[in-house]
Amino acid sequence: MVEEENPGLRDSGPVSAIEDFPRMKARTLRFTLGAPRSARAVGDGSRALFLRSDGAEDLVTSLWLSSFDKDGGHHEILLADPRNLLADADVEDVPAEERARRERSREGGEGIVSYSVDRSGDRVVFTLGGQLWLVRIAQDGLSASTRTLGRMEADGSRHYADQAILNPTISPDGSKVAYSTGSSMMMVLIGQEAGLDQEFPVLTLGADAGDEMTLGLAEFVAGEEMDRYQGFWWSPDSDALLVEHTDDSNEPVWYVSDPANPQKAPKARRYPQALTENARVGLALVSLNQEGCPVRVGEVDWDHQAFEYLAVVRWQDGHQPLLLVQNRRQTEDRILGIEIPARENGTDGASQDLVEVSDGGVPRLPPEGASRVPTRELGAHSNNQWLDIVEGLPAYRPDGGLVDALIDTQCDTTRLQVNGKAFSPAGCQIRRVISVGPDNVLAIVSTDPRSFDLMGLGYDGSVHVLNRLPGLWTASRAGRGVVVECHTMASSHGQIKHCYLGEDDCLDRLGVDGLGLITDDRRKASDGPASTVEAMTDGTPGGIPGAGTQAAAVGRDQVDPGHLNSLGARSAVLADHSSQPGFIPDVDFVRMGAHGLFGAIVHPSPASPYAGAEHLPVLLKPYGGPGAQQVLFNQAYYWESQWWADQGFLVLTADGRGTPGRGPAWDRAIFEDMAQVTLDDQLEALQALPDFAPEADLDHVAMIGWSYGGFLSALSVLRAPDQVHAACAGAPPTDWTLYDTHYTERYLGLDPEVYRRNSIIDDAPLLRRPLMLIHGFADDNVSVANTLRLSGALMASGREHTVLPLSGITHMTNDETVARNLLVLQRDFLYKALALDWRP
Incomplete structure (x- = not known):
């Protein structure tokens, strides 16, 4: 190991920072803790809300206000600190549905991790400790008050304490808050002070609805692939809601288990597996009276069979709602305007009544005899390969x-x-x-x-x-x-x-x-x-x-x-x-090969024992797949690469065909052939590397990556063992029939033969290079079945390989110990696999 071979180097600042990087990266959530985030301009723009924790190793985020006063002075005001509101803010019990939403959005923080604000920017709501909270900001924007919100019992406990509060969203006029429990849509009418709030359901699932149905929540592929995390939407006038309802009973049942704790039963869940069925998604319109009670309900009508994906819902002031719906293959979409009945618009035109709700009643879904709220086509797009959102x-x-x-x-x-x-x-x-x-x-x-x-x-x-x-x-x-x-x-x-x-x-x-x-x-x-x-x-x-x-x-x-x-x-x-990491990555940005690939080459730092080496083994460190890039003008993207470079590698990251930002033709060059095309581009960049870095030793090449990068890493030693001599593959989707519909079918279509050609299970007998497979058993995005199937195929073929199982770890490796040790274990594996002597 570098630190053992060169103990005297620990005294110098840059090398000490490099040595400490794995630990600090883990403790600081990749150096994001303590930084402002989720910032949003609100009201007239003189105010902005944001989240920030107190320090560089503090996971608990608070709600803050940035405000300009009438004289132009600037102020940062703490609106809500979880540790002041809850005695046990560091050990908050988060509902399973909210944890799933955080996993979809890659949220690693704790405390107040999201918020909703009204149109004027005066009232903000959030959840914490199983309760709903309201912040009222003073008119001058320089002070605020915070209290719990909702219907309370005489002893101060929450009336609906047995129900989760999911995605609370304040109405544009600031008078009401809607939230989902998963099975009901709830309304809170905000009182002038604590104890005067009213809380009641406005829509609920029918009595015969099973666990496969949800109300007011985004379905899995919406959050994971469409970046849509909301499942209901307020009207601009605060007098109606559009509410998503989902039935995923047609999706396959998957089980996520914890083998390290055999006393725990596996958790069953529905997963939209490629080439199988999707959830059925509908949209209900609920009209509210002035007190926030439901008075009419209807079902938004579009051709669900032709367009099963609800990609976008937008309801802007002065306009009727817009929908963007997609067909299963994502080659066709439609922009639809919802024709809200005239009475709902407050216009004098002909009225199309929705189904009336009896006084004090709570409508159920599906609403019996509910009228169909029509939609009108406003636009359409098509592409032979796919359309982007x-x-x-x-x-x-x-x-x-x-x-x-x-x-x-x-x-x-x-x-x-x-x-x-x-x-x-x-x-x-x-x-x-x-x-x-x-x-x-x-x-x-x-x-x-x-x-x-x-x-x-x-x-x-x-x-x-x-x-x-x-x-x-x-x-x-x-x-x-x-x-x-x-x-x-x-x-x-x-x-x-x-x-x-x-x-x-x-x-x-x-x-x-x-x-x-x-x-x-x-x-x-x-x-x-x-x-x-x-x-x-x-x-x-x-x-x-x-x-x-x-x-x-x-x-x-x-x-x-x-x-x-x-x-x-x-x-x-x-x-x-x-x-801060304490060092600046030494990066060269280059264009490489016949395709002009964008590449980033990271060299050992001047203080490293490998600085100026005539020969350096090469580490390929790509993502390389569709929808994401790694070669970007952002220092943070190269911190980990610099750590690897100072372990004695020349690190190359290249964005090949399929990565976004270069135009639709570049994106779509991977269609139905993403495995081979993305691998070919990594090999093209590798062969061009000596033109930019003569010290590159192409006889000692390794590849590491996570998710699609993990897939590419395993693919490289299977299909290109003469160019890539060792690999560490983290959370690799080895069998694309095990990934979700919306992502996979966009690029591979619906032909099972295309999936077989792009998956790597059948390539297992080809392995003749060292391969480490890494996977979290709790990963609900890329199932651990991917790694286990490849490992099983390798075992059946008599191919030696290494499997590193991560108990309790999801697709995000936020556990401090795991995150640190993953880097060190991969490094030591590659040292041995490439037969490096660890000396410059």
Whole structure:
């Protein structure tokens, strides 16, 4: 081991940080604890809500407010601290359904992990300790009060204490809160003070409904693959709810067991396994009276047989609700407008009555004799391979124009269109839409796939690039406020900035000073050697100049803490208490091979014993699959690679075909052949590596990865043993018939032969290189059956291999000990597998 061979190196700072990295990465949740997150502009924009824990190793997050006062002063106000509200905040009992939602959204924190806010930004609700809580923010935005919410018994206990509170969402007018129990939709009418709240059901499942039915919750594939975690939606006028109801009785029953504790019974669950049945999803409309009681109910009507996926539900002020539905193969979709009956609209047109609910009654689903609420087709898309869901779309402009996404095959670009007319430029790949305004759309766009740029896209074709440095940018917009978050190569930590634009609400105010995130006189390298970020548009049609620039390393004390920029916008950077890894990764960004693959090469640091070595074994460290990238302008993506480099490897990460951001044709090159295409691209990058790093020893090559990266790792030693000589495969989906419908069928279709060709169980007899398989037994995303089936096939073929079982671990390895030891055990396995002598 490096630290045993070179004990004297522990005294130097950079090497000590490298040695301590596995432990610190685990203890800090990848250095995210203590950093602000989940920031959202609210109300008129002078306020923003966010979550943050107290320190770099503190898992318990609190709710905070960022606020500008009338004189322009900025304040950060603690609204709710779980440890002040609950005596046992560190050992909170979270309902199983909420744990499942957190697993889908990759939530690793504790305490207050989500919140809901009303339109004015004055009232916020969240759950904690099995209770519902309300925060009321004072009119001046400088103080607040917090109390429990809901119907209470005389002894102070919650009336519905036996029911889970799931996804509580406050009404836009702030008067009511709806939440799901899984089997009922509940309503809380907010009283003026504690004890005056009213709480009651407004919709429930029928008496004969089994455990396979849920109400008001997103189904598995919605959360795991569509990034839709909500299962009900308020009307803008706070007088109606759209409620999802799901029947997954047709899905196969799977069991998740805990072999380390045989006294525990396996947990049965339904799983939407590829090539089998999906859950049946419907949408009910519940009309409410002024007191929040149900008065009418109906069932939203669309062709469920042709379009079984409910991808998007959006209900904007002044408009009827929008739906985006997809067919099973995701080659066709429809944008539908729900024709809410006239009485529900408050219009004077002809009324189409819904089924009346008796006074004091609670409607049940499916509602007997419920009228069908019609839908009207507003748009349609098709693609022979698949269609993507673009977050934030479809959506209405304030004037009623419909904005959606278009795959423009002529210029190989995912573009924006309004009322069927494209307006975003060719070469600007739309990643996500943040807000749709009267004159422009605020969106996350890539002209270089390594940078998620913040752009204002005018309906007249104008483009305003609002970030000065390339990196991973995102934002939230409300009123005249924008909260901007960035992660770049210029700093080891991300940054969240709250900006109040002023009376004219002009986005140009953000860009004029580069968002004030890093000013020219502060952009200097104080933390070590600069990381190289090349400005590259590669001649892409419509490429936006100025979106890339040289990025020098910037220390935490050099960021701009807040200022009034030259056009009068107020801004402030939210305080960050997270820790840093203590080193800067030494990264070269390159283009490789015939396909111009984007690659990142990480070298041993100058203080490493391997610095300047003439020959270094190569570690391929990809994700490499569809829907995700690893080669991005974000320091955090290369911290672990730097640790590996300082263990004596030259680390290469390459994004091949199928990874997003380069255009629809690049994405779809993997269709029905993703295993071989993605492997070929990794091998192409490997063969090109010596052109950029002559020290690369191609006679000693290993690959590691997790999830799809784990699949690629196992695939590499099975199908390319002459190029890849050892692999560690974490949570690999070895048999694609064991993965979910929405992801797998998008890329592989419905032909079982395609699945056999892309899976690796049949390749087991080919193994002649060292392979370590790693899997959590509690993984409900990539089932441990994947690893066990491959291991069984290897055993049947007499092929030696290593299996590392992780008891109680899900797809997220958040356990501190496991996360640390995984790195060390993989390193030692590869040292032995490649017969390395551990010396430079």
